[in-house]
Amino acid sequence: EVQLVQSGAEVRKPGESLKISCKGSGYNFPNYWIGWVRQMPGKGLEWMGIIYPGDSDTRYRPSFQGQVTISADKSTNTAFLQWNSLKSSDTAIYYCARRSGLTGPFDYWGQGILVTVSS
Amino acid sequence: DIQMTQSPSSLSASVGDRVTITCRASQSIYIHLNWYQQKPGKAPNLLIYAASSLQSGVPSRFSGSGSGTEFTLTISSLQPEDFATYYCQQSYSTLITFGQGTRLDI
Numbered sequence: 001e002v003q004l005v006q007s008g009a010e011v012r013k014p015g016e017s018l019k020i021s022c023k024g025s026g027y028n029f030p031n032y033w034i035g036w037v038r039q040m041p042g043k044g045l046e047w048m049g050i051i052y053p054g055d056s057d058t059r060y061r062p063s064f065q066g067q068v069t070i071s072a073d074k075s076t077n078t079a080f081l082q083w084n085s086l087k088s089s090d091t092a093i094y095y096c097a098r099r100s101g102l103t104g105p106f107d108y109w110g111q112g113i114l115v116t117v118s119s
Numbered sequence: 120d121i122q123m124t125q126s127p128s129s130l131s132a133s134v135g136d137r138v139t140i141t142c143r144a145s146q147s148i149y150i151h152l153n154w155y156q157q158k159p160g161k162a163p164n165l166l167i168y169a170a171s172s173l174q175s176g177v178p179s180r181f182s183g184s185g186s187g188t189e190f191t192l193t194i195s196s197l198q199p200e201d202f203a204t205y206y207c208q209q210s211y212s213t214l215i216t217f218g219q220g221t222r223l224d225i
Contacts, residue, residue, distance in 0.1 A: 035215070037163075044206065044217060044218075044219050044220045045155075045157075045163065045206055045208075045217040045220070046217065047208075047214075047215040047216065047217065050215070059213055061214060061215075062214075095162055095163070097162075097163075099210075100168075102213075103151055103210050103211065104168065104210060105153035105165050105168040105169075105174075105208070105210060106153075106155075106163070106165065106208075107165050107168070107174070109162035109163055109164070110162065111162055112162050
């Protein structure tokens with residue numbers, strides 16, 4: 001069974017750093033793109049970026065380039081989303097999702113991580 | 120970016136109704152269009168991919184159609200569990216974009 005299991009909810013202060021994770025199982029993790037999607041409170045879905053764990057090829061939505069870092073460790077089947085300096089506007093739910101091919105849909109999703117940034 | 124525009128933004132319907140949601144792309148995306156359902160507090164769930172292919176395990180009352188710039192999601196006979204928010208998403212461009220969502224209420 002394909003599963004993406006994300007780490008737990010996080011609370012941080014503005015300016016702090018954070019790294020959240022998404023662990024895949026039940027499939028050949030290096031061979032599928034993993035994307036990250038943000039959902040701000042009460043809002044829609046916003047694609048942030050995507051990584052191919054096999055070779056770490058990474059693409060970012062321009063508005064997130066330089067704001068976050070997406071990485072992956074194929075030895076542990078885990079993808080990561082990282083911030084060096086959080087802002088209150090980063091408060092959101094963050095989902096990871098597996099993409100079936102470079103032009104395919106997101107066919108499996110993690111459960112989501114609520115990140116709260118507040119002083 | 121390719122802009123995706125859904126209509127309507129919200130919709131009220133009853134159990135047993137036939138419902139159609141439209142998604143328009145700002146440029147041709149051929150058939151690279153996917154539909155998701157999201158219930159409150161849950162992750163999105165893939166319903167339709169490549170405009171009209173039903174994802175495994177999804178009830179056959181859901182169907183998709185269209186190509187180019189105009190697409191539709193149809194629910195043939197609404198069930199209580201279908202009241203949720205629906206999103207379209209284009210996967211033609213490297214810069215993936217979602218529609219703004221359509222909230223389906225009772």
